[in-house]
Amino acid sequence: MNRLYIYTAALLFTIGFSACEEDTIETPKLNDTTYDIMVDLNEEKGIVSPLLMGFNNIYCFEKDAMWQNGSGQLPEMFKRMNTGVVRYPGGAVVNRYHWNNLNGQGWKDNWDPNYDPSDDMPATEFMDVDEYMANIIAIGAEPMLGINMGSGMKYNRVQDGIDEAVALVQYCKDQGYEVKYWYLDNEAYHSGANYRMTPAEYAEQINLYVPAMKAVNPNIETIVNWDSHISTQLSGMETLISLAGENINIMEVHWYWEFGTGTFNRWVNSYPMSTKNQWYNGLSYFREIMEFTPLLHRTGHTHIKLASNEWNLGPAASPAETPSKFESALMISEQFSQFIDGGLFMANFWGVHWPTETYAPSVNRYLLDPTDNYSENPAVKVFEMFGDAMGKMQVRCSSLINGVYDVAIWDDENNQLIMYLVNKNQNEVPLSTGIDLKGITAKMVTANSLISSEDGTSSEIVQTVANIESTSRVKLSLPQNSLTKVVITN
Numbered sequence: 001m002n003r004l005y006i007y008t009a010a011l012l013f014t015i016g017f018s019a020c021e022e023d024t025i026e027t028p029k030l031n032d033t034t035y036d037i038m039v040d041l042n043e044e045k046g047i048v049s050p051l052l053m054g055f056n057n058i059y060c061f062e063k064d065a066m067w068q069n070g071s072g073q074l075p076e077m078f079k080r081m082n083t084g085v086v087r088y089p090g091g092a093v094v095n096r097y098h099w100n101n102l103n104g105q106g107w108k109d110n111w112d113p114n115y116d117p118s119d120d121m122p123a124t125e126f127m128d129v130d131e132y133m134a135n136i137i138a139i140g141a142e143p144m145l146g147i148n149m150g151s152g153m154k155y156n157r158v159q160d161g162i163d164e165a166v167a168l169v170q171y172c173k174d175q176g177y178e179v180k181y182w183y184l185d186n187e188a189y190h191s192g193a194n195y196r197m198t199p200a201e202y203a204e205q206i207n208l209y210v211p212a213m214k215a216v217n218p219n220i221e222t223i224v225n226w227d228s229h230i231s232t233q234l235s236g237m238e239t240l241i242s243l244a245g246e247n248i249n250i251m252e253v254h255w256y257w258e259f260g261t262g263t264f265n266r267w268v269n270s271y272p273m274s275t276k277n278q279w280y281n282g283l284s285y286f287r288e289i290m291e292f293t294p295l296l297h298r299t300g301h302t303h304i305k306l307a308s309n310e311w312n313l314g315p316a317a318s319p320a321e322t323p324s325k326f327e328s329a330l331m332i333s334e335q336f337s338q339f340i341d342g343g344l345f346m347a348n349f350w351g352v353h354w355p356t357e358t359y360a361p362s363v364n365r366y367l368l369d370p371t372d373n374y375s376e377n378p379a380v381k382v383f384e385m386f387g388d389a390m391g392k393m394q395v396r397c398s399s400l401i402n403g404v405y406d407v408a409i410w411d412d413e414n415n416q417l418i419m420y421l422v423n424k425n426q427n428e429v430p431l432s433t434g435i436d437l438k439g440i441t442a443k444m445v446t447a448n449s450l451i452s453s454e455d456g457t458s459s460e461i462v463q464t465v466a467n468i469e470s471t472s473r474v475k476l477s478l479p480q481n482s483l484t485k486v487v488i489t490n
Helices: 064-070 073-080 129-139 150-154 158-175 198-218 235-247 265-268 287-298 325-342 360-365 379-389
Strands: 039-045 054-057 085-088 144-148 181-184 223-224 248-259 306-315 344-351 391-398 404-411 416-423 431-436 445-451 458-465 466-470 472-479 482-489
Touching: 039 404, 039 416, 039 458, 039 482, 054 306, 054 466, 064 073, 064 129, 064 265, 064 306, 073 129, 073 287, 073 379, 073 458, 085 129, 129 144, 129 158, 150 158, 150 198, 158 198, 158 416, 181 344, 198 223, 198 235, 198 344, 198 482, 223 235, 235 287, 248 325, 287 416, 306 325, 325 344, 325 379, 325 404, 325 416, 325 445, 325 458, 379 416, 379 445, 431 482, 445 466, 445 472, 472 482
Parallel strands: 039 431, 054 085, 054 344, 085 144, 144 181, 181 223, 223 248, 248 306, 306 344
Antiparallel strands: 039 391, 391 404, 404 416, 416 482, 431 472, 445 458, 445 482, 466 472
């Protein structure tokens, strides 16, 4: 049930951080209304890519009952979120799967001479290419198919691997499947890969596979993946792009926040959320995205776009330190806000569901909870709220509020400004603030916030008070620890 929150404007502001810029402001007096969020519709930042709203499909976990050829629980959920792309067949399984000889054993390669087929799963327990395409068409999203390079390298069958890839491109063409995006293996740099490659080895495979695939369909775009070092420690990525850049359309990195160390308190005290972890001294997601362009100029391949086709919070160190379902959703909302703010081209959230989790709290960061009959987690509400931003124009938005990340979107079709504000400011009272507007005449405003449920176990969306003070000023209150969506009608 929605609750109407009526707040007073009594709070103290401190040092400010913003989605677009960082400034310092003086502390206002109590009960002042400070207009410290600025939006200018005359300064356009670019279209929000519809391909940001993407999700991973792990073929060996995708039971027929959950999809039902476009009418099941998962496709209906994806439609509500305005999904733009779905990545198949998943992550590490791609360097072990064989699209025309699937076994349902995601991490078992049937090219292995010692492969045991006795554990193969029945077809109803996993998703094949035709089932995937039927569901993608029903959802209305872009397909993205993976190519296995690892098996060919591991078992000295590189040409067989190329032939397998070419056959899949040809099959899609023959079936009338319009597949533009193709990703080439997954985390080939990682110790858990089917075959661990150096940047030079991976580049060599890319230069072998891509021309053969494009001989069948010259319109495809290829996606390659290296570690997530962009601003520093990036020699591997530079080598890869330098050697294979002509055959790369999109470079993807995988961003798991604070893998193995993340807690809600660490997030609250991170202004803004960053890519820094035990292995990498990185910047905020926004800044890392910005650093990709100079990297391309150094290598001479400025046509390459950036994606994060696996992203989420990392698992916590222990069940006791794992953020709750609501906390996880709120943290995810800031990651996604930074992707929008930085103009990231494509993103695929990792973890729609994972049925083999060893301890239940880990499911908090996924979309569905398999321990609760695959019920929806609060993260689903986050993506539903952001769905209206896909394909719309981002405009300049900056604030001076400590602990609030904000982005602004112009919806030309509906003549509306849409704002998303992630509030992790830890003042004891709700945050009262004002928005200065340029390029729009405010006629009506609504605001709804995703907050924790009263018992702290889940979430709810509540109506938040927002008032038009003048045609160019709006006043609103932000609940503590919340994602608020503000819609201002011109």
